[in-house]
Structure formats: C-alpha cells, structure tokens
Amino acid sequence: MSISQPTDLEGLSSTERDLLRKSVRELLAKRWPADRAVEAALDGAAVASIWRELAGQGLGALGADTTGLREAMLVFEELGRASCPAPMLGAVAANMTLGHEQSNTAAAFLGDVHRGEARIALALGGFDGDPAAGSMAMRDGALSGRTPFVEGAQTATHFLVLTDGGVAMVTASAPGVAMQATPGLAVPALSELSFTNTPAVHWTMSANRLADIAVVARLACAGRALGAAQRAFEMAVEHAKVRKQFGQLIGQFQAVQHKLADCLTSLDGARLTLESAADARDNGNPDWRFFAAAALAFAGPALREVSIQTHRALGAIGYAEEHEAPRHFRRVHADLARFGGAPRARAELADLVLGPAT
Amino acid sequence: MTTLPAHDMGPAADGFRKEIRAWLAKHWTPEKQAAHLRKPFNERGYDNEFSRLMGRDGWIGLGWPKHFGGQGRSPTEQIAFITEIANAGAPAHAHTTSETIVAQALFQHGAKEQQDEWLPAIKHGERLFALGYSEPEAGSDLAALRTRAVRDGDHWVVNGQKLWSTGADKADHMWLAVRTDPEAKKHAGISVLMVDLRTPGITIRPSMALYGKTFSTHFYDDVRVPAKNMVGAVNTGWKVITDALAAERVMIGGTRMAALERAFDHLTEYLKTAVVGGKALKNDPVIRDRIGALAADLEVARQFQMRNSRLVEQGRVPLHEAAMGKVFASELQERLGQAALDILGTAGLLSEDTPGAPVGGHMEQLLRHSIMGMIGGGTSEIQRNVIAQRGLDLPR
Numbered sequence: 001m002s003i004s005q006p007t008d009l010e011g012l013s014s015t016e017r018d019l020l021r022k023s024v025r026e027l028l029a030k031r032w033p034a035d036r037a038v039e040a041a042l043d044g045a046a047v048a049s050i051w052r053e054l055a056g057q058g059l060g061a062l063g064a065d066t067t068g069l070r071e072a073m074l075v076f077e078e079l080g081r082a083s084c085p086a087p088m089l090g091a092v093a094a095n096m097t098l099g100h101e102q103s104n105t106a107a108a109f110l111g112d113v114h115r116g117e118a119r120i121a122l123a124l125g126g127f128d129g130d131p132a133a134g135s136m137a138m139r140d141g142a143l144s145g146r147t148p149f150v151e152g153a154q155t156a157t158h159f160l161v162l163t164d165g166g167v168a169m170v171t172a173s174a175p176g177v178a179m180q181a182t183p184g185l186a187v188p189a190l191s192e193l194s195f196t197n198t199p200a201v202h203w204t205m206s207a208n209r210l211a212d213i214a215v216v217a218r219l220a221c222a223g224r225a226l227g228a229a230q231r232a233f234e235m236a237v238e239h240a241k242v243r244k245q246f247g248q249l250i251g252q253f254q255a256v257q258h259k260l261a262d263c264l265t266s267l268d269g270a271r272l273t274l275e276s277a278a279d280a281r282d283n284g285n286p287d288w289r290f291f292a293a294a295a296l297a298f299a300g301p302a303l304r305e306v307s308i309q310t311h312r313a314l315g316a317i318g319y320a321e322e323h324e325a326p327r328h329f330r331r332v333h334a335d336l337a338r339f340g341g342a343p344r345a346r347a348e349l350a351d352l353v354l355g356p357a358t
Numbered sequence: 359m360t361t362l363p364a365h366d367m368g369p370a371a372d373g374f375r376k377e378i379r380a381w382l383a384k385h386w387t388p389e390k391q392a393a394h395l396r397k398p399f400n401e402r403g404y405d406n407e408f409s410r411l412m413g414r415d416g417w418i419g420l421g422w423p424k425h426f427g428g429q430g431r432s433p434t435e436q437i438a439f440i441t442e443i444a445n446a447g448a449p450a451h452a453h454t455t456s457e458t459i460v461a462q463a464l465f466q467h468g469a470k471e472q473q474d475e476w477l478p479a480i481k482h483g484e485r486l487f488a489l490g491y492s493e494p495e496a497g498s499d500l501a502a503l504r505t506r507a508v509r510d511g512d513h514w515v516v517n518g519q520k521l522w523s524t525g526a527d528k529a530d531h532m533w534l535a536v537r538t539d540p541e542a543k544k545h546a547g548i549s550v551l552m553v554d555l556r557t558p559g560i561t562i563r564p565s566m567a568l569y570g571k572t573f574s575t576h577f578y579d580d581v582r583v584p585a586k587n588m589v590g591a592v593n594t595g596w597k598v599i600t601d602a603l604a605a606e607r608v609m610i611g612g613t614r615m616a617a618l619e620r621a622f623d624h625l626t627e628y629l630k631t632a633v634v635g636g637k638a639l640k641n642d643p644v645i646r647d648r649i650g651a652l653a654a655d656l657e658v659a660r661q662f663q664m665r666n667s668r669l670v671e672q673g674r675v676p677l678h679e680a681a682m683g684k685v686f687a688s689e690l691q692e693r694l695g696q697a698a699l700d701i702l703g704t705a706g707l708l709s710e711d712t713p714g715a716p717v718g719g720h721m722e723q724l725l726r727h728s729i730m731g732m733i734g735g736g737t738s739e740i741q742r743n744v745i746a747q748r749g750l751d752l753p754r
Contacts, residue, residue: 257750272662
C-alpha cells in the first residue's frame, strides 16, 4: 500500500507549503497547459490521467487526518488557477469520512483513491445547503433518492453520497444509477444523479461529521474560485502594463489603478481568511466554523467582484471565449454560487454572533 | 464581552494580557472612569496625568528596542495592549504620537544627544506631541508644504501656517515639517523640527471636527527653534517623515481595529435583546444578513492587521499591505456606521447625550468618525495609489 508516504504531505511548515505549491503548479503547467485546459476538462481520459499524476504526488491522500486542510486548500487553489477539474474534492471527502474506518472495504477503496485509480464525485444531498439539492437515504441496504448539482460525475468511477445517517459509496456502473449532464455556467457541466434501489456500501456517521464535510467542500470551492480569480487578475494587471490607449498605458489611469488595487485587497482578504480557517481547523480550534463562515461570506461577493473588474480591465480582448479569462469567470461564479453560497455563510455568522432566530 | 472569537495570539501575548488587565483594574478605577465620562466629549481619550501614570509603570515604549529603554515587545503583544486599553476605555491618546511617530523617528534619525534627552521624557509620559504636517496648499501632496524655516545662528526661524492637527490644542510639543530649501526639488528641501509650543510667536486655533473632537490651525510668526531640535540632517526630512509613518500605520491600525470590534460588540449586544414595535430585531432576516456580512468583514480587517504585525515581526516594513489594511478598516467603519443607522432607524441618530439612546448613542458618532479614518494619515485614494504602484507595480 502506498498510503503511508502521501500522508507526509500534511502539517507542513509554511516554507514546505510554498514548495508544495510550486511543485503542483509546475506539474499542472506541464500536464494541463492553459491552451488545452478547456478541451481536456471534457475528455474523461485526460481527467483520469491528470488525476493519476496528481495522486502520484501524494495529493490523493490529503484530508485523511484532522490535519492537512491547509495543504488541500493550496491544491484547490492551484486546480482553480489551472482550470483543472481533477476530482480532488471527492478524494478529500473520502479521506475525511473513511480515513478512520477499519473495514477492508474502506481500506481498499481509499487505496484506489490514493493511487489515483478511483475518481470520486461527491454528492452532499441534504447537507448541500442548497434547498433544491435533493436528498438520499438508505433502505434495506440500497440507496434511493435524487440530487442535482453534482460535479465531476461524468468522469467519476464512484459516487460518495451523504445520506441522512452517514455516507454511502456507490460504483458509477451500479444498477439503478441514472445520470444526466446539466449544462450551464459551470464547465465541465454539473450533473443530476438519481439512485433507485442502488447497491451501496454505507457507513453510519453523526450529522455533525457530515456537516463538517460540507464546510470543507465549501472551502474547497472557494479555494478554487480564488485560484481562478487570481490567475485572471494577474492577466489583467499584465495587460494594464502593456496596453496603450489615448497615448498612455491604461495602467497609468487612476480609474484602472484603483480598480485593480481593490481587486488585490479582495484577493488578499479572501486568501488570508481561507488560510486562517483551514489553519484553525487543522489546529483543532473549536471556532474554526466561525472562521470558515467568515471566509466564505467575504470570498463570495469579493471574488465575484474581482472577476467582473478583471474583465473590465481586459476589455473586449478578454471577452472572447478563446481567451483564457472566460473560463476563470465561469469557475469563479460557478464555485461561489454552490452549497448555499455567501448568503448561507452570512446566516451562519448571524447565528454565531446573535444566536439563532427564535 | 467579545462577539468575534479571539485568535490564539500565543501564550506570551495571552499572559501579557493578564498583566495589563490587572494593572487596569488597579489604576483605571470605576471612580476615574466616571470622572472621565463627565468630561466633555472633546476632551475624552486625552488625560496627561493618566499618560504620566502609564509612563511611570512602564506602559509607554512597550515596542521600543531595549537599548532605547523600551521592552522590545512584539507587535502582537503591542496589539494585545492596545486592545485591552481600548476595551477598558482608558485614555491613551495624549502620548500616542510621541510614543509611536516621534520615538520611531528618533530611533532611526535622531542624534545621540536627542535620543538621550527626548526618549526618556517621552517614556515617562512627558513631551506630548502633535503632528504639524498639512497646510492650506499641502494635503495629499504633503511635499508641497511651504512653512519656512531659515537658519539664524543657533536657531531656525519658522514662519507659516499648518492645518488639521489633531490634539494640537492639548499637546505641549509639535512635530513640525518645514521647508529649509525652497530652491531644491520639493521632496529634497524639507526638514523636521521638534517645537516647544510655549515658544513665543505660535498661535493655535482649534476648530471642531465632525467627529466631535478638535483639530487645529496653527500659525508660526518668527518662531525661534533651537537648531539642536532638528531631527535628521537638514533637508532630509522627507525620509524622516515617511520612515516613521510606515511603522506607525500598523499601530494606528491596531487602535482602529480595537475600536471597530468594540462598536460591533455594542451593536450586536443590543440586537440580541432589542424589541422594537413588538418585534425582536434579531429575528429580522435583513438585519441578520447585514450583521453576518459585517462579521465577515471584521474578520478580514483582523487578518490584514495580523499580517502587518507578522511582517513587522519578520523585520519587514509593510507598505502596500499597510495601505490595504487602512483602506479596508476605515471603509468598514463607514459601512458599520451606515448599517447601524439602517438597523436602528431614526433612533440611530440619537447621540449619547440623549438618555436611553440605543447602543449608548455611539453609532452616529462612529459614522462621523469614519470620515477621519478615510482621510487622515493619507486618504483612501492615496492608499489605493500605493497599493497599485507598490503592490502591483503599475506604472506611475
């Protein structure tokens, strides 16, 4: 088994994390180049291949312990930056839920995840936070229910499904599984899944543990949105340094400078709060859910605004789908709208600050 | 009472907090607090006697290097101190400019004799400075200042006018930026003088600022300042000013942050129990949404402040990072004040002079005060220039 080596990636120092970021970025630049990223994201074989490579770096094992969220967040950021839909979220969720299960089934399944052979799509169902996300339940050892809004389902080998009492693992080819791609702003498309008496392995878990998985999924999406927003922003800054209009660089106009200055403030604010939330969770700080909600409530509107302002700085040049910017626009908006988005995070903060509404 | 969960600042800062609280419990007594609150609003926050008491017991110069008589406390510990003082409502404005800006400049640019004479006095809560920077034609463009100093024997003779100096009517010394070479390029002809405000020829005319405290116009007519009171070499004042400003921004940020957290605490404590028109305010979904957004923004402001502290602790000078923290926190104060008026309605207009005003009548003052944060120490627009040009390297 190769499980022991990858866990070495958890609890790194900040210098070690910088090195990890560098190596992930280099790998993605080489194997998931920007000029082919959009096309490759729709190609199941390409997704399977990049996931094996990333898992080969030990990234598929992150999240197995109560540490490692900082490192996982860094990977999500890099995936967002590279527009790479590698099934990292499914892996982290699997490690979080099954990392401590003693059964051979769990161990064998996680082994496949860590080797990059299993690609997991995560369905949060009743824990999604979106009231339209459906729900799933186990009855007589089989899974039933439907859920829209599942990412990575088309290229997944397994579905990890949160039920009302635990987590179910379903093989993608199992009987009673129906899947429908639902195209929209998100590329690759989200999918709707339905299960009808589908055979599944089920582990019982407390609602609190399941809810925490949803928090991590939200942080992961915000991390990807941050990476995408940051990358598009960097392109806008470079553009402002070379593009001339009215005989001067547009980056000399104060209207452009202040716009980009505000974007940098938003990006830094989102990164600092997301890192702080992951740190708090890794350090066992019981307030980590507050810090997570704060990061999500800020990142939602802030990163969207960065994405919009980035496009305004790029002008029509960045409006063509063949430019790199549109994919980042899609990623930022798609990831920030999911799982209840910023309104849910604000509601959670109000609960924590004012107490629940009575 | 704190609404936002505390960040773990490490055992050193947490232990230090206990020491500060014990001292405050002994010296910032309920009697003193009541007497302080009986003073007019304009005078609150300033208490020369309390500054001297703090100086006597070693609470001034916490962050100064030990070889200058300080305690060498980390920025994290200094922020813990600022927060505790703010939470207790203890008056520490009188010596703040001397402790942070003047002392900082003396460390870097002061002559040995100046350091030996002025630093101990500042540390003891004496020599309370105000800043003499802005002029009628020199606001954001500070280097355009024209107040003139001409050498005459062992003195500089100063003539000119300064504006908007907070606390000048309560201070005994002025940290005065003057032009010593009118022929040089504008940044190259500036020097800094420490001026005793009792010197003949000085007129100080306070006016009331929107937030309820004074700032002053001051006039200099043939004011003779001893040449030994110039800090740094003649015509190098621009560097003296900017070096001190960079380090000072972090500490000012700490003060603002503590005030913001306190204001948010007051507002949320009120909302937990307030019933208006038969409805509990805390159940209003619009209010809850607004409070949630503000809580997140406060956390972001705290993160900016902590990053600045980390940078200082690593021996780096936060520049665009400090600008970011200032823009964000000062504009957050404006949002918080506006949200409070929306939430409280007309009752939010009532000040602390109206008995029974909700949230102690503090919210309308918070809003009036927010303007100062967005202007003083470099406007939000200037800060955005710094972020764009220094943080993003955009062309000038």
